[in-house]
Amino acid sequence: xxxxxxxxxxxxxxxxxxxxxxxxxxxxxxxxxxxxxxxxxxxxxxxxxxxxxxxxxxxxxxxxxxxxxxxxxxxxxxxxxxxxxxxxxxxxxxxxxxxxxxxxxxxxxxxxxxxxxxxxxxxxxxxxxxxxxxxxxxxxxxxxxxxxxxxxxxxxxxxxxxxxxxxxxxxxxxxxxxxxxxxxxxxxxxxxxxxxxxxxxxxxxxxxxxxxxxxxxxxxxxxxxxxxxxxxxxxxxxxxxxxxxxxxxxxxxxxxxxxxxxxxxxxxxxxxxxxxxxxxxxxxxxxxxxxxxxxxxxxxxxxxxxxxxxxxxxxxxxxxxxxxxxxxxx
Amino acid sequence: xxxxxxxxxxxxxxxxxxxxxxxxxxxxxxxxxxxxxxxxxxxxxxxxxxxxxxxxxxxxxxxxxxxxxxxxxxxxxxxxxxxxxxxxxxxxxxxxxxxxxxxxxxxxxxxxxxxxxxxxxxxxxxxxxxxxxxxxxxxxxxxxxxxxxxxxxxxxxxxxxxxxxxxxxxxxxxxxxxxxxxxxxxxxxxxxxxxxxxxxxxxxxxxxxxxxxxxxxxxxxxxxxxxxxxxxxxxxxxxxxxxxxxxxxxxxxxxxxxxxxxxxxxxxxxxxxxxxxxxxxxxxxxxxxxxxxxxxxxxxxxxxxxxxxxxxxxxxxxxxxxxxxxxxxxxxxxxxxxxxxxxxxxxxxxxxxxxxxxxxxxxxxxxxxxxxxxxxxxxxxxxxxxxxxxxxxxxxxxxxxxxxxxxxxxxxxxxxxxxxxxxxxxxxxxxxxxxxxxxxxxxxxxxxxxxxxxxxxxxxxxxxxxxxxxxxxxxxxxxxxxxxxxxxxxxxxxxxxxxxxxxxxxxxxxxxxxxx
Numbered sequence: 001x002x003x004x005x006x007x008x009x010x011x012x013x014x015x016x017x018x019x020x021x022x023x024x025x026x027x028x029x030x031x032x033x034x035x036x037x038x039x040x041x042x043x044x045x046x047x048x049x050x051x052x053x054x055x056x057x058x059x060x061x062x063x064x065x066x067x068x069x070x071x072x073x074x075x076x077x078x079x080x081x082x083x084x085x086x087x088x089x090x091x092x093x094x095x096x097x098x099x100x101x102x103x104x105x106x107x108x109x110x111x112x113x114x115x116x117x118x119x120x121x122x123x124x125x126x127x128x129x130x131x132x133x134x135x136x137x138x139x140x141x142x143x144x145x146x147x148x149x150x151x152x153x154x155x156x157x158x159x160x161x162x163x164x165x166x167x168x169x170x171x172x173x174x175x176x177x178x179x180x181x182x183x184x185x186x187x188x189x190x191x192x193x194x195x196x197x198x199x200x201x202x203x204x205x206x207x208x209x210x211x212x213x214x215x216x217x218x219x220x221x222x223x224x225x226x227x228x229x230x231x232x233x234x235x236x237x238x239x240x241x242x243x244x245x246x247x248x249x250x251x252x253x254x255x256x257x258x259x260x261x262x263x264x265x266x267x268x269x270x271x272x273x274x275x276x277x278x279x280x281x282x283x284x285x286x287x288x289x290x291x292x293x294x295x296x297x298x299x300x301x302x303x304x305x306x307x308x309x310x311x312x313x314x315x316x317x318x319x320x321x322x323x324x325x326x327x328x329x330x
Numbered sequence: 331x332x333x334x335x336x337x338x339x340x341x342x343x344x345x346x347x348x349x350x351x352x353x354x355x356x357x358x359x360x361x362x363x364x365x366x367x368x369x370x371x372x373x374x375x376x377x378x379x380x381x382x383x384x385x386x387x388x389x390x391x392x393x394x395x396x397x398x399x400x401x402x403x404x405x406x407x408x409x410x411x412x413x414x415x416x417x418x419x420x421x422x423x424x425x426x427x428x429x430x431x432x433x434x435x436x437x438x439x440x441x442x443x444x445x446x447x448x449x450x451x452x453x454x455x456x457x458x459x460x461x462x463x464x465x466x467x468x469x470x471x472x473x474x475x476x477x478x479x480x481x482x483x484x485x486x487x488x489x490x491x492x493x494x495x496x497x498x499x500x501x502x503x504x505x506x507x508x509x510x511x512x513x514x515x516x517x518x519x520x521x522x523x524x525x526x527x528x529x530x531x532x533x534x535x536x537x538x539x540x541x542x543x544x545x546x547x548x549x550x551x552x553x554x555x556x557x558x559x560x561x562x563x564x565x566x567x568x569x570x571x572x573x574x575x576x577x578x579x580x581x582x583x584x585x586x587x588x589x590x591x592x593x594x595x596x597x598x599x600x601x602x603x604x605x606x607x608x609x610x611x612x613x614x615x616x617x618x619x620x621x622x623x624x625x626x627x628x629x630x631x632x633x634x635x636x637x638x639x640x641x642x643x644x645x646x647x648x649x650x651x652x653x654x655x656x657x658x659x660x661x662x663x664x665x666x667x668x669x670x671x672x673x674x675x676x677x678x679x680x681x682x683x684x685x686x687x688x689x690x691x692x693x694x695x696x697x698x699x700x701x702x703x704x705x706x707x708x709x710x711x712x713x714x715x716x717x718x719x720x721x722x723x724x725x726x727x728x729x730x731x732x733x734x735x736x737x738x739x740x741x742x743x744x745x746x747x748x749x750x751x752x753x754x755x756x757x758x759x760x761x762x763x764x765x766x767x768x769x770x771x772x773x774x775x776x777x778x779x780x781x782x783x784x785x786x787x788x789x790x791x792x793x794x795x796x797x798x799x800x801x802x803x804x805x806x807x808x809x810x811x812x813x814x815x816x817x818x819x820x821x822x823x824x825x826x827x828x829x830x831x832x833x834x835x836x837x838x839x840x841x842x843x844x845x846x
Contacts, residue, residue: 193441204420209405267424
């Protein structure tokens with residue numbers, strides 16, 4: 001028991017046990033790849049891997065905030081689609097980046113605030129509220145686009161998405177900044193700590209004077225904003241968008257965060273874990289592509305690795321919990 | 331009123347719909363005073379606590395803390411120096427001890443782990459020298475035993491210069507040893523000028539610590555006096571009114587009755603040992619008797635009881651039922667033999683609180699009956715069970731979460747009686763239920779035993795042990811140090827056995843000296 005609790009909650013390099021397990025899983029995967037597909041470790045491929053991680057990592061950091069606060073957001077994919085279509089459409093109408101980008105962020109924040117309001121004000125369970133808005137946002141988007149593609153993107157967006165710095169692009173930089181900002185907010189500010197507390201026990205939080213609304217608004221709006229930032233790079237990397245973009249993307253995001261050791265019931269989770277979760281998922285995807293594995297096998301492998309990661313992390317804890325339930329006095 | 335008055339409660343009224351929760355309650359608390367707030371379930375204690383904590387607003391009346399009127403709101407109450415320790419402690423299990431103690435929202439933007447850790451250890455040092463918690467500041471609270479969690483809650487309450495400390499049923503879940511510790515500690519706090527409001531059902535604890543009693547009945551103040559001026563009878567009358575006083579007195583007389591029809595052995599244990607938990611335990615449980623197993627936390631009694639029903643295994647030793655040696659792979663196989671375990675944490679490990687009374691009574695044991703009853707018949711049986719056991723609820727369809735703690739426990743007992751359990755191991759069956767429900771549960775247990783069941787009750791409450799037992803078993807440091815009929819044991823002998831294994835204290839001390 002003693003070994004499981006390092007100075008928990010902090011980012012530092014003191015690996016929490018789950019992170020260590022994820023790292024070992026990565027190591028195993030790495031060794032297997034070094035044998036099966038040495039090309040994986042070529043510079044070009046690693047740069048590709050980093051680029052493929054950018055958007056997922058940015059949105060996952062937002063999702064971590066939501067899950068830490070005891071929530072879930074299955075409308076993240078819809079928000080991503082809405083914002084990327086907004087960005088591209090307005091851009092194609094000739095509006096400059098200096099107007100379009102703030103509008104996109106505002107749209108993301110606004111949609112996040114809708115989720116938060118449903119959950120905090122009307123007390124709708126998060127899974128139900130966001131399931132509703134997922135359909136609502138997506139449906140309104142399809143109505144707006146009439147199912148048509150935006151097959152070109154404004155030139156400034158093209159610049160954002162183009163690789164530079166030895167194959168990396170701005171999404172990698174943005175993801176790094178998002179991680180740093182989140183680390184600071186989660187560990188060094190009151191609102192960040194309130195997120196952990198609220199997610200761990202809403203009742204205890206209320207009894208110590210934490211507002212029952214603030215953490216919810218903070219979590220969903222931050223996810224909205226980060227999803228909007230992700231949408232910029234999503235549209236830029238793809239070069240074309242349409243109403244059905246990023247369908248089901250939220251499931252990949254949730255999988256990455258949960259694989260990263262976040263407790264789906266709230267109150268427990270780390271940025272380092274989330275990073276490793278994203279890295280593990282993306283490496284696996286990349287490797288399977290390199291090895292010319294069929295798409296459905298990629299799904300199977302992704303599902304299996306998520307389950308494996310979660311079993312690794314929760315099996316001993318679950319076991320202990322059951323025992324403790326039998327003897328609360330022990 | 332008096333100049334040293336820390337807290338004044340003036341004419342508080344509170345209505346919930348048509349029911350009046352508090353009617354014109356006035357009281358005061360001086361610095362350094364320990365006020366015991368007592369009353370039956372529903373008397374208005376918790377409403378008053380919630381108003382003081384700022385989480386509920388009174389309809390009229392005011393609360394004055396050190397001369398200033400308290401505005402509503404949890405933060406405002408905290409800022410005024412009021413700290414509440416709820417019965418459920420309201421901690422954050424997944425966060426560290428340090429963060430639980432000193433990480434409360436301060437209204438500032440930034441947060442520092444280092445500062446909160448410093449504040450936590452400073453606060454612990456102020457409270458007690460060599461606090462064991464200092465060593466586990468980085469541990470998660472979920473890893474701590476209950477008594478330690480409670481200390482975390484107290485330390486948290488005192489971190490921010492709390493002048494008024496309110497504890498809601500603080501000893502309900504504590505062993506005797508931990509209770510002693512807590513009471514001594516509260517006394518020390520009071521001597522430093524903290525005003526303490528101690529909400530409790532347990533008369534024995536209240537008597538030891540209170541400077542003054544405040545009893546609520548039906549939302550109104552029924553008694554406010556110093557202990558010296560109040561007899562036990564007057565206190566009981568204040569709490570329950572005239573009629574129920576007799577009920578409490580009647581509790582005494584049934585002891586020993588069931589012993590007469592003690593029948594052959596129901597359960598026999600020989601030389602049971604589990605490494606580091608208990609050693610060479612041999613005992614017999616007879617049909618028709620209530621044996622009470624007691625001992626301090628950590629004495630091995632819970633571990634032993636759990637081993638009886640297959641939740642743990644003996645390393646060595648043998649279990650016999652009606653002469654046959656058995657091993658249980660778990661609760662399910664034990665239940666097939668009519669042996670049932672009723673856990674202490676009934677909400678999580680016993681009942682299905684979101685489901686109906688009928689489901690909890692019958693559905694829960696459906697797999698054991700191995701036949702399909704028609705629903706209408708089942709509801710009829712459930713209704714019968716509800717009236718037989720005197721369970722107060724809206725009907726068989728009402729969900730368990732709408733029932734009081736005492737009635738929930740009655741549902742659990744009724745379930746096993748209807749399932750035909752013959753041997754029961756009950757862990758703290760009356761923890762957290764009010765006095766009258768407790769008396770009723772005791773009565774049920776006696777009737778059950780009289781009908782031929784064998785009951786092993788685990789209890790850490792001395793009064794309960796002496797009240798209920800036909801036979802008393804005491805664990806100390808993993809051994810069974812006492813096993814004798816209730817009639818041959820008095821309170822002093824029981825306490826001695828629990829505290830130091832039954833050797834008279836002087837002798838134990840002499841032994842310790844010679845060993846040193």
